Amino acid sequence: MLFNSIGFLIFLPIVFCLYWFVFNKKFQQQNRLLLLASFYFYACWDWRFLFLLMFSIGLDYFSGIKIENSKNKNEAKFWLTLSIVINLGFLGFFKYYNFFVGSFAELLNGFGFKANVWLLKVILPVGISFYTFHGLSYVIDVYKKRIKAERDFTDYAVFVSYFPLLVAGPIERATHLLPQIQKKRVFNYEQAADGMRQILWGFFKKMVIADNCAPLVNEIFTNYQTESPGTLAIGAVLFAFQIYGDFSGYSDIALGVSRLFGIELLKNFAFPYFSRDIAEFWRRWHISLSSWFRDYLYIPLGGSKGGLPMKIRNTFIIFLVSGFWHGANWTFIIWGGLNALYFMPLLLTNKNRQNLEVAAQGKLLPSFKESLQMFITFMATCIAWVFFRAATVSQAFEYIKRICSKDLFTIPHPLPVKIIALVGCMLLVEWINREKFHGLEIKRFSPWIRRSFYVVIIYIILRYANFGNNEFIYFQF
Numbered sequence: 001m002l003f004n005s006i007g008f009l010i011f012l013p014i015v016f017c018l019y020w021f022v023f024n025k026k027f028q029q030q031n032r033l034l035l036l037a038s039f040y041f042y043a044c045w046d047w048r049f050l051f052l053l054m055f056s057i058g059l060d061y062f063s064g065i066k067i068e069n070s071k072n073k074n075e076a077k078f079w080l081t082l083s084i085v086i087n088l089g090f091l092g093f094f095k096y097y098n099f100f101v102g103s104f105a106e107l108l109n110g111f112g113f114k115a116n117v118w119l120l121k122v123i124l125p126v127g128i129s130f131y132t133f134h135g136l137s138y139v140i141d142v143y144k145k146r147i148k149a150e151r152d153f154t155d156y157a158v159f160v161s162y163f164p165l166l167v168a169g170p171i172e173r174a175t176h177l178l179p180q181i182q183k184k185r186v187f188n189y190e191q192a193a194d195g196m197r198q199i200l201w202g203f204f205k206k207m208v209i210a211d212n213c214a215p216l217v218n219e220i221f222t223n224y225q226t227e228s229p230g231t232l233a234i235g236a237v238l239f240a241f242q243i244y245g246d247f248s249g250y251s252d253i254a255l256g257v258s259r260l261f262g263i264e265l266l267k268n269f270a271f272p273y274f275s276r277d278i279a280e281f282w283r284r285w286h287i288s289l290s291s292w293f294r295d296y297l298y299i300p301l302g303g304s305k306g307g308l309p310m311k312i313r314n315t316f317i318i319f320l321v322s323g324f325w326h327g328a329n330w331t332f333i334i335w336g337g338l339n340a341l342y343f344m345p346l347l348l349t350n351k352n353r354q355n356l357e358v359a360a361q362g363k364l365l366p367s368f369k370e371s372l373q374m375f376i377t378f379m380a381t382c383i384a385w386v387f388f389r390a391a392t393v394s395q396a397f398e399y400i401k402r403i404c405s406k407d408l409f410t411i412p413h414p415l416p417v418k419i420i421a422l423v424g425c426m427l428l429v430e431w432i433n434r435e436k437f438h439g440l441e442i443k444r445f446s447p448w449i450r451r452s453f454y455v456v457i458i459y460i461i462l463r464y465a466n467f468g469n470n471e472f473i474y475f476q477f
Helices: 006-022 027-069 073-110 128-143 153-161 174-181 189-222 229-260 278-284 287-298 308-326 330-348 368-389 393-403 417-432 447-464
Strands: none
Touching: 006 027, 006 229, 027 073, 027 128, 027 153, 073 128, 128 153, 128 174, 128 287, 153 174, 189 229, 189 417, 189 447, 229 368, 229 393, 229 417, 278 287, 278 330, 278 368, 287 308, 308 330, 330 368, 330 393, 368 393, 417 447
16 A cells, blocks of 8 residues: 555545544554554555564564573573574565575676576565564664563554554664553644644655656666766756655655654654765665664674774675665665765765754855755765666666766756756755754744645645656665
């Protein structure tokens, strides 16, 4: 079930009314409702993979209790290792089996050996990367004694399968979400109203920005060998806004929907295209994943406490693993490696934490220096996105090679004026609200101005949205 589907627009009000008007006496009843709603939400995609979600929940719930009840550290480590191996085993089988087998076959063919391999012919279970990381963080936190093992199965199952975040995040932590699940929720009008505003902005970014960029981006990347350099450059830029509108739009809808139920999820995007360097970009893009890798991979590897070689090694590891997490293709690995290279000058000069506040904080416009920094960071990000979007590594290199031509600055024909104007509107709204929680948090204006603006946003959605029931990009991850 997609957020941008008629089914979800029917599903959400039903669950909302049951949650607040029928099962509002006890939060335990609300949790059971959320669990059933989440299982139904997931089963609408493909009920056959519901067993995999349930198995993952049961495995980590049982492992957490066994870790906490262990008589010594070796026993606790055994249950932790077992959980990690099984979780990553399922993830690796469904997501990476074909990649490793195909790469091994290509290696053998390169040495002159003919390899006949069996490839897996099954679709990737939606959201498997996200709910696997939910479970892994939980068992690791129990092992590290950051949190007590959860004894109520329903509460734990809701933590893993909560439908707003189930298929594309944000990647939640038990330390943040479980305490909210384990207490009574009282309906808060202001929270719910702001959640609706965030949902509206999420739909705008997904259905107006991402879904209008997608057809043109697909056409340009498909026919990149015959397109002009200027058109290819526009295609790369539009893909940057497509993936941002798509993924951050999903996150806004997820956070907004959750706020309707009195539960706050982790912020996943903080206006990343206003970043002044690549380190700031990664503090603002897919925040829940970046912080997950920081806490559960980078720091255990030694983080930045060791010497410079260790810092460099650990930085490359988390970026390469992040790329591999996104998909079983060398394009994602190179995308991760390229971002690591971008990060190196900041790491070597110890400037990777110099831009912790928003750009032009408290000001209307950025300085010339900040504008230049944002432009350079955005352009570097667009180059990396080419590898993320391309079907193969060779296509990505050829695409970038064709951009680097003397005809680059020739204005393409036809110029996608409508899409550029819509993207400009989004950037203007987000720039004005870059210090806020989301793009439509515009409390500074009078009520009638705010309501008029919401009406305009709704009109734009109805007028320009692509109602083709398009899936979200990150469903494939």
